[in-house]
Amino acid sequence: MDPLANVPRHARVHRKPTWGTCAGLILLAESANRTKKGGQELIGGLDVRVNRNHFGRQVESFTADLDLPFLTEQNNNKSASPVFRSVFIRAPVVEKVLPVAEGVQQGEASRDGTVVAPAKMPADRLARESYNAEVEVLARLPGRARALAEKGVLAQDVGDDGDVIAVRQGNAFGTSFHPELTGDPRIHIWWLRQVLAATERRRHNVVLEA
Numbered sequence: 001m002d003p004l005a006n007v008p009r010h011a012r013v014h015r016k017p018t019w020g021t022c023a024g025l026i027l028l029a030e031s032a033n034r035t036k037k038g039g040q041e042l043i044g045g046l047d048v049r050v051n052r053n054h055f056g057r058q059v060e061s062f063t064a065d066l067d068l069p070f071l072t073e074q075n076n077n078k079s080a081s082p083v084f085r086s087v088f089i090r091a092p093v094v095e096k097v098l099p100v101a102e103g104v105q106q107g108e109a110s111r112d113g114t115v116v117a118p119a120k121m122p123a124d125r126l127a128r129e130s131y132n133a134e135v136e137v138l139a140r141l142p143g144r145a146r147a148l149a150e151k152g153v154l155a156q157d158v159g160d161d162g163d164v165i166a167v168r169q170g171n172a173f174g175t176s177f178h179p180e181l182t183g184d185p186r187i188h189i190w191w192l193r194q195v196l197a198a199t200e201r202r203r204h205n206v207v208l209e210a
Contacts (some may be wrong), residue, residue, distance in 0.1 A: 044117025130170025
């Protein structure tokens with residue numbers, strides 16, 4: 001049975017807004033390593049390679065403070081704190097941002113222990129714009145030992161670029177962590193605004209083409 005049989009077609013070709021957290025980030029990736037051939041299939045949509053279970057097993061789950069400047073930029077409120085307490089459970093990380101190029105999956109498929117998403121063709125102009133967008137790195141996690149040892153320590157504070165744990169490409173958004181497990185609604189509010197903006201762009205496009 002195809003595990004993706006019930007996945008809406010728009011997740012692959014229409015590029016409607018899609019957000020994946022943790023395992024959802026893996027599903028949205030074009031490439032995932034530490035995976036058995038014939039194992040979990042991918043949907044694709046983010047031109048990244050992810051490393052599964054990067055931080056270890058379930059018992060090694062943890063929380064950490066993240067620097068998320070896009071939350072304050074969205075509200076044009078530079079004085080608000082961008083710090084977001086995050087929850088990581090057997091979390092992946094973005095190991096590499098892949099080039100936006102046709103056939104990138106072929107090179108990734110040749111890697112040992114790696115699965116790739118099926119090739120896809122965008123359905124219309126707006127879908128192509130999202131498909132061809134550059135991958136934006138929205139958040140990084142500093143060295144794990146530092147993050148666990150000192151609450152409030154951010155990557156920029158210790159001069160550590162850190163692991164990539166949040167990315168966006170067009171209408172696709174992925175996070176390694178679980179914002180839904182905190183009492184902080186800011187990422188969900190931000191994402192709903194992205195969805196509303198994307199809906200308005202598509203509505204405007206339909207009017208122009210009518």
